[in-house]
Amino acid sequence: MVGEMTNNGRIRPSFPVKDLTSNEGSEYGGPVEFTREDVETLLHERIKYKSKYNYKERCENTMDYVKRLRLCIRWFQELELDYAFEQEKLKNAMEMNEKHCADLEVNLKVKEEELNMVIDELRKNFASVQVQLAKEQTEKLAANESLGKEREARLAVESLQAALTEELAKTQGELQIANQRIQAVNDMYKLLQEYNSSLQLYNSKLQGDLDEAHESIKRGEKERTGIVESIGNLKGQFKALQDQLAASKVSQDDVMKQKDELVNEIVSLKVEIQQVKDDRDRHITEIETLQAEATKQNDFKDTINELESKCSVQNKEIQELQDQLVASERKLQVADLSTFEKMNEFEEQKESIMELKGRLEEAELKLIEGEKLRKKLHNTIQELKGNIRVFCRVRPLLSGENSSEEAKTISYPTSLEALGRGIDLMQNGQSHCFTFDKVFVPSASQEDVFVEISQLVQSALDGYKVCIFAYGQTGSGKTYTMMGRPGNPDEKGLIPRCLEQIFQTRQSLRSQGWKYELQVSMLEIYNETIRDLLSTNKETVRADNGVSPQKYAIKHDASGNTHVVELTVVDVRSSKQVSFLLDHAARNRSVGKTAMNEQSSRSHFVFTLKISGFNESTEQQVQGVLNLIDLAGSERLSKSGSTGDRLKETQAINKSLSSLGDVIFALAKKEDHVPFRNSKLTYLLQPCLGGDSKTLMFVNITPEPSSTGESLCSLRFAARVNACEIGTAHRHVNARPLDYRLSLG
Structure with a gap:
């Protein structure tokens, strides 16, 4: 579907409506035009009826409204398909352009290497010629001196000079040839410069395509805002209908109570009537008895008259009770009719509420899908840029900390662009604004944090190298983010x-033919010394200087894989086994008391999981690595209050973190030399920061006002990390040897 923009700002799809709603009538044929006002009018439209009891008219109006809603929904679906198609097209074009650019870069590198080889060869020839020329000049001087001393050898000297002249001419010819080669190299260098300029133009074109993709994403976010507003309106309508439903229920309860009261009153009246009838029958029996006796005894005439008057009064009372019974029965019929009408209205409102609930759920589902698409596009853009992703997490205030000034210290912008990604820090009356890939507020749970990184974990299973590390001052929640709280599953x-x-x-994945082997290793870097946390030898783990630094040397192979010599590596088969190993490593890790934390981590903790997967059906092998790193606290000495051994530890920690900052700064400036070897930490992280890994950093900060300075330093460092371009990670897939496959069987 290709849309057309009209003069009044409407988007007109090119599909005919009669093709989409073939069973909805021909009155909607022709091209469709919808604007935001049309959609809002359709959503807020209330169906009007000429007669309340004309159900045919109500059904027709409802069917017409449903048709229009379906038409609008299908229009939205076509628009979404068009956007998805355009985005896929842009993504494919970008991938092709990147592939072409990579090929051009490879060819350029090959050409540069060839030219370097030619230049080196020419330089060697030129140096040899210069040496030979210097030697010949020395010989010429010696010949001139011998000519002054020995006149009798003049003929020999002249012949020698002639030979030297010939060799000099030959040397000059070789110099001219070398100059011609250098000129050719310069011409080729100019061609390479022109080629490089064409590559820059091509990269600018790619950047333009990327900007267009950004614009399409922004348009999608604006449409998402419209959907959010529609959802808000639907929620308002839903609330109003709920209020009406509650009122209807209350009125229905009142009618039912009146009905119950009338029924009770009728029952009591029937009982009274029955009693009166019984009294009347008894009185009639007495009258008959008295009349029978009156024939015999005339003395009882007064009594008979009195009984007759009582009987007439009772007859009147019976008549009045019967009239009340008829009136009560009429009231009961009216109440039943009103109850029936209320029930019909209740059913109609219930159906309307169910319809609104369905529309609300559909809109919320679209909103969730749009948010997922935004995250996916954002992650794709970040991977294409090759940036290190940065998440910021603010821990809650602890008991005893000052909470009155929290709102003045840290705030979170609510604008659409910065929502969930921005954080503002106030220091000395000045506001510092930062934007990261994700910002977690203090109320965010561990599950919320994990959902955001679950795709990176899946990438490790797919054959990528993944690195996630936590950075921040002591007590900011780094270890809680990485390890959690033992004994609490939530x-x-x-x-x-x-x-x-x-x-x-x-x-x-077993059903798809995949088999995985998992290997775990854990180490800490304490005072620039690597310690094996899974070693069973406690003396080796605890000793500061008892182990040679060469024992745990860091090695990087040609494939970019990192190996620590003689480090304990354990094959794992269940999460319980890994939990046991984590507890063992936690007991061996170096901790100490500082002014910032009672149990402060005094070392950098590195958890490595190597993943080897093999698919028996496709003969495909993947090699992935997951590195999870808990860095030591980044606070300054004046803040930590460390002395003695703690002082040495803090100095070593700050030195390694300073080296990490130097590496990040060199990567951000794209310098030729990046000082990875300045510390064990940066040398260990070289593959993660060097471009062949998907890398994510958590910057943890505390909202406590006294830590504002340290929080600002951490946020500035995180912003610098987020600006680094390290290149695109590659998936490691190859064919597995036969004997290795047999070992899995």
Whole structure:
């Protein structure tokens, strides 16, 4: 479907309505035009009826309204399909352009290497010629001196000079040839510069396409805003209908109460009538008895008259009670009729509420799908850029901390562009604004955090290298984010949740022919020394200087894989086994008391999970790595109050984190030399920061006002990390050797 923009701002799809709603009547044929006002009018339209009891008219109006709603919904669906098609087209074009650009870069590198080889060869020839020329000049001077001293050898000297002249001419010829080669190299260099300029033009064109993709995303977000507003209106209508329903229920309850009262009154009246009838029958019997006796005894005439008067009075009372009974029965009929009408209205309102609920659920589903699409597009753009993604998490205030000034210290913008991604920090009356890929407020749960990184965990199973590390000052919640709170399943950290997802996915992929082998290693970097946290030798784990630094040397192979020599690697088969290993590593990890935290982590903790997958049906093998890193606290010495051993630890921590900042700064400036070897931490993270890994950093901050300075430093460092372009990660897929496949069987 290709849309057309009209002069009044409406979008006109090119499909005919009669093709979409063939069974809805021919009155909607022709092209469709909808604007935001049309959609809002349709959503807020109230169906009017000429007669309340003309159900045929009501059904026809309702069917017409439903047809128009279906037409609008199908129009929206076609628009969404068009947007999806355009986005897929742009994505394919971008992939083709990137592939072409990569091929051009490879060819350029090959050409540069060839030219470098030619230049090196020419430089060697030129150096040899210069050496030879210097040697010949030395010989010429010696010959001139010998000519002055030895006159008798003049003929020999002249012949020698002639030979030298010939060699000099030969040397000059070689120099001219070398100059010609250098000129050719310069010409080729100019061609390469022109080629490079064409590549830059091509990259600018790609950037334009990317900007167009951004514009389409913004349009999608604006449409999402419209849908959100429609959902709000629907919720208002739903609330009003609920109020009407509650009122109807109340009135129905009142009618039912009146009905029950009338029924009780009728029953009591019937009982009274029955009693009066019994009294009348008894009196009649007495009258008959008295009349029979009156024939015999005339003395009882007064009594008979009195009884007759009583009987007439009772007859009148019976008549009045019968009239009341008839009136009550009429009231009961009216109440039944009113109840029937109320029930009909209640059913109609119930159907309307169900319809609104369906529309509300559909709109919310579209909103959720739109949000998923936005996240997917954002992640795709970030991967194409090759940036390090950064998430910010603000921990809640703890008991005893000052909560009165929290709102003045940290705030979260509510604009559409910065919603869920922005954070503002107030220091000394000045506001500092930051924007990251995601910002988690203090009320965010561990599950909310894990949902955002679950796709990265899946990437590790798909054969990518993934690195997630937590950065921030001591007490800001880094270890809680990575490990969670032991013994509380709802507060499990990222590491246990990642392992649960990996084992669950591993089990579900068995039906597709996939088999995975998982290997775990854990280490800490303490005072620039690597410690094996899974080692069973406690002396080796605890000793500061008892182990040679060469024992746990860091090695990087040609494939970009990192190996730590003689580090303990354990094959794991269940999440419970990994939990046991995590507890063992936590007991071995170095902790200490500082002014910031009673149990402060005094080292960098690195959890590595190597994933080897093999598909028996497709003969495909994947190699993925998941690195989860809990860095030590980044606070300054004046803040931590460390002394003695704690002081040495803090100095080592700050040195390694400073080296990490130098690496990030060099990557951001795209310098030729990046100082990865300045610390064990940066050298270990070199593959993650060097471009062949999907990398995510959590910056953890505390809302406590006294920590504003440290929080600002952490946010500035995170902003610098987020601006780094490290390149696009590659999936590691290859063919597995036969003997390795047999070992799995």
